[in-house]
Amino acid sequence: MTSAVTDLEPLERRTLGETIYGQLSELLISGRLAPGERLSLRDSAAVLGVSVMPVREAVSRLVADGALEVAPNRAVRVPVMTASGFRELADTRMAIEGLAAARAARHRTPAHLGVLRRAEAAFRALADEEEFDPALSVELNRDLHFAVYDACGLPTLRSIIAGLWLKAGPVINLDLRASPRRIQLGHARHRHAEALAAIEAGDAAAAEAAIAGDIDQAASFIIARGVLPITA
Structure with a gap:
């Protein structure tokens, strides 16, 4: 018999991604990330003590928000505004x-x-x-x-x-x-x-x-x- 529990989405990873999104958002809102500054996914993951995947998910959201951008060389950075x-x-x-x-x-x-x-x-x-x-x-x-x-x-x-x-x-x-x-x-x-x-x-x-x-x-x-x- 199949339990309804199997239909639940994994909460742990989603919650982790939300937390990372919130922390990166705070860096942007507080100005601790400057225009043009690069953001290393690997370094961020190491500091946060998590794998790169939830950091990449959070960064993807911020790119969609227009708060970060992916440069031609694939580096993630804070946009430089005119x-x-x-x-x-x-x-x-x-x-x-x-x-x-x-x-x-x-x-x-x-x-x-x-x-x-x-x-x-x-x-x-x-x-x-x-x-x-x-x-x-x-x-x-x-x-x-x-x-x-x-x-x-x-x-x-x-x-x-x-x-x-x-x-x-x-x-x-x-x-x-x-x-x-x-x-x-x-x-x-x-x-x-x-x-x-x-x-x-x-x-x-x-x-x-x-x-x-x-x-x-x-x-x-x-x-x-x-x-x-x-x-x-």
Whole structure:
């Protein structure tokens, strides 16, 4: 007699692939993989203590997402984005992430507000320091943005935003580490404060404008600076 258990898909390997995908995604979003940097499947597998197969599966997903690419020599690398491509990505993010911020102003819960307030306070405290850890600024900036997107009430929209950050993260966060002046100018701090105030007040239009403005100012600063990974 055949057991129904035989129809189950193997969970262990699928879970492992998801875990590796999540870890590689975090490297991209946090800017720890730079534009043009190669990713060795074999080395990654060795560090993770797994076989190459689940790493290859995770990388294939990221290639399909447009977060990684396969070079003509078959090497896997982080794409090098042009200035026009980065501007296009920023404009898309302004529309999508602005929508999420607007919805967050309408649908946030007291729990969401608590997380967002703590994230804004942590980023503001760091930005006010004369000397700060650029890597920590990357982490706190991401935490604040995704606190907003978690509050929008649409998991599908949040997933789309995460996909956009896979592409933007290496450029944005590499620049943030290389150019602390962007934080010191206070643009992000002011926009974040505006977003928090708007979401607290339930002002959807102001929340959308604050997040879109934050993305726009960061993109304009990066492009104007001529940061190396972005070619004209």
